[in-house]
Amino acid sequence: MGTSLTSEFWERFTLLLFAAMGVTFVLAALFDALALRRQNRRTHRPSVPPTRAPHRAETADHRPSVRC
Template sequence: MGTSLTTEFWERFTVLLVLALAMTAILTAVFTALFDRLTAGLRGHRSHGTTPRTPHPRVREDRRIPVHH
């Protein structure tokens, strides 16, 4: 005995599919916005606590460094 998919099934399936897609899109947007705000806050917080970097003194190119002592 086989079963057939009724029109009521397809109506409910369509409604549930559309709801699932809408919820996925909304939750993705919400979590993306929260993650962006969190990372921006962490970057801003971290930049205030560090001191600016000083460049390393460079060796003049015309000065040779001896290989053997």
């Protein structure tokens, strides 16, 4: 008992196939754009100047140590 695939089946199959391909391409492009944006953010971060230790004011009763 064989059944044949009707023209209505092929029409729906073609429609669903192209719809799935379109969704796949759109999602792939979206994820690529997001990945590139994330990568660009990491490489173009503004550099933070290194923090320096606060300068200690020397007082009259303190003699600086001399190390050779």
